[in-house]
Amino acid sequence: MSNTDVSTAHAPRILTRAEHEVSRKNISPAALRVLYGLKEAGFQAHLVGGGVRDLLLGGEPKDFDVATNATPAELRTVFRQCRLIGRRFVIAHVRYGDEIIEVTTFRGKGDALDIDREVEADGRILRDNVFGSMEEDALRRDFTINALYYNIDDFSVVDYVGGLDDLNARQLRLIGDPETRYREDPVRMLRAARFAGKLGFAIAPETEAPIERLANLLDGIPPARLFDDLLKLFLFGHAERSFDQLLRLKLFEHLFPQVELSEANLALIRAALRSTDERVGLGKPVTPAFVFAAILWSVYRQRLGTETDDSAIDAAADNVFLRASRRVAIPRRFSVVARDIWWMQQRMIVKSAARAKRVMRHPKFRAGFDFLLLRAGLNPALQPLARLWEQLQGAPAASDTSFAQASGEDVAAKPRPRNRRRRGPRPVVPGAGEAVAE
Ligand code: ATP
Numbered sequence: 001m002s003n004t005d006v007s008t009a010h011a012p013r014i015l016t017r018a019e020h021e022v023s024r025k026n027i028s029p030a031a032l033r034v035l036y037g038l039k040e041a042g043f044q045a046h047l048v049g050g051g052v053r054d055l056l057l058g059g060e061p062k063d064f065d066v067a068t069n070a071t072p073a074e075l076r077t078v079f080r081q082c083r084l085i086g087r088r089f090v091i092a093h094v095r096y097g098d099e100i101i102e103v104t105t106f107r108g109k110g111d112a113l114d115i116d117r118e119v120e121a122d123g124r125i126l127r128d129n130v131f132g133s134m135e136e137d138a139l140r141r142d143f144t145i146n147a148l149y150y151n152i153d154d155f156s157v158v159d160y161v162g163g164l165d166d167l168n169a170r171q172l173r174l175i176g177d178p179e180t181r182y183r184e185d186p187v188r189m190l191r192a193a194r195f196a197g198k199l200g201f202a203i204a205p206e207t208e209a210p211i212e213r214l215a216n217l218l219d220g221i222p223p224a225r226l227f228d229d230l231l232k233l234f235l236f237g238h239a240e241r242s243f244d245q246l247l248r249l250k251l252f253e254h255l256f257p258q259v260e261l262s263e264a265n266l267a268l269i270r271a272a273l274r275s276t277d278e279r280v281g282l283g284k285p286v287t288p289a290f291v292f293a294a295i296l297w298s299v300y301r302q303r304l305g306t307e308t309d310d311s312a313i314d315a316a317a318d319n320v321f322l323r324a325s326r327r328v329a330i331p332r333r334f335s336v337v338a339r340d341i342w343w344m345q346q347r348m349i350v351k352s353a354a355r356a357k358r359v360m361r362h363p364k365f366r367a368g369f370d371f372l373l374l375r376a377g378l379n380p381a382l383q384p385l386a387r388l389w390e391q392l393q394g395a396p397a398a399s400d401t402s403f404a405q406a407s408g409e410d411v412a413a414k415p416r417p418r419n420r421r422r423r424g425p426r427p428v429v430p431g432a433g434e435a436v437a438e
């Protein structure tokens with residue numbers, strides 16, 4: 001019998017403080033306050049999930065989650081700065097400074113007698129607030145490596161599901177029967193892609209096998225939840241590898257069905273994700289707008305066709321975000337920036353120094369320029385334009401003369417025939433008008 005069989009009780013494997021590397025000095029002060037606050041109030045308190053996993057792997061956790069036997073009502077009495085968040089199950093957010101610690105009450109198995117649990121006909125769990133023991137809580141978690149507990153009482157690490165072995169083997173294994181677990185919550189398929197990308201772990205064959213067959217269950221997940229999970233996939237320094245996993249597991253097409261998976265489209269998305277990862281690595285700010293601008297660029301370009309005026313750009317962008325939001329709810333504050341980035345691709349085909357200066361003053365100019373660089377990296381025809389903008393930024397007070405010089409020298413533009421001037425301004429970069437449609 002497998003040691004992840006949900007119906008069977010097991011003695012846990014326990015590593016004493018001397019047998020593992022999790023140290024309090026690597027746990028955030030806020031998480032420690034929550035753990036000790038619970039302990040002092042007479043409750044059990046454990047760090048669980050990514051915090052324990054990443055510390056055991058020698059990494060730096062993104063956040064800390066705490067599991068306890070205190071009920072949400074009791075948590076309110078222990079922590080003044082506590083908010084109860086009710087989605088699928090009640091979670092308490094305890095805030096210290098800018099840090100929020102997620103605290104959950106041990107969740108139970110949920111058998112036929114439970115009243116506070118709702119299951120859809122297809123097996124999806126909608127509401128799930130049955131409290132239970134720590135062991136039951138472990139069995140309800142997703143992957144074995146996410147179900148390890150660090151006990152603040154004696155600093156031991158507690159493993160009910162074989163998570164320590166899987167950490168050593170560097171593999172992701174769902175707890176229990178994989179198909180049932182994906183049906184309960186199809187987002188676990190995205191989580192498999194995320195952890196495989198982030199940790200570089202293999203997905204155990206039984207855990208991976210049902211994904212292709214069940215991927216369409218993602219179509220029934222609320223778009224706002226998919227957006228949340230996409231942020232976790234793409235904004236934490238492992239976006240490119242997570243994307244590769246999404247493609248490999250054929251999940252990406254369920255998130256963005258309108259994006260054609262051609263080599264050119266994938267190359268642009270991958271370049272955007274790589275640049276996002278590099279920025280995260282350097283501690284620079286990143287925005288989901290840039291990532292969504294890249295993912296949906298080909299759809300937008302196709303929709304826009306050869307039009308160039310503002311109203312056509314607006315209409316095309318409206319249409320793209322409207323269709324995309326049926327699957328992934330991209331909040332307006334990000335879609336407006338993505339639209340600016342797209343708009344700027346057109347407006348960076350400059351016709352005069354005055355216009356160039358105006359484009360450069362746009363608050364999202366830098367993002368638009370970075371996007372142009374990405375495109376130019378994949379399309380040599382855009383390189384003169386990208387170089388020109390690079391130069392212009394070095395001389396922000398450029399006069400028309402220096403502007404003309406910069407463009408002339410840089411792109412080696414042929415002198416224009418005089419009679420053409422009467423027809424109005426042209427792009428300073430020869431051919432750039434055509435080159436935008438990659
Ligand atoms: P990260 O490093 O991204 O924070 P994490 O493993 O901590 O990774 P969270 O989304 O913070 O992931 O969730 C915390 C823990 O809650 C997980 O480790 C897992 O034990 C449990 N969990 C989260 N989502 C699910 C889910 N959909 N199904 C089952 N358990 C889940």
Ligand code: MG
Nearest residue numbers: 049050063065
């Ligand atoms: Mg976490």
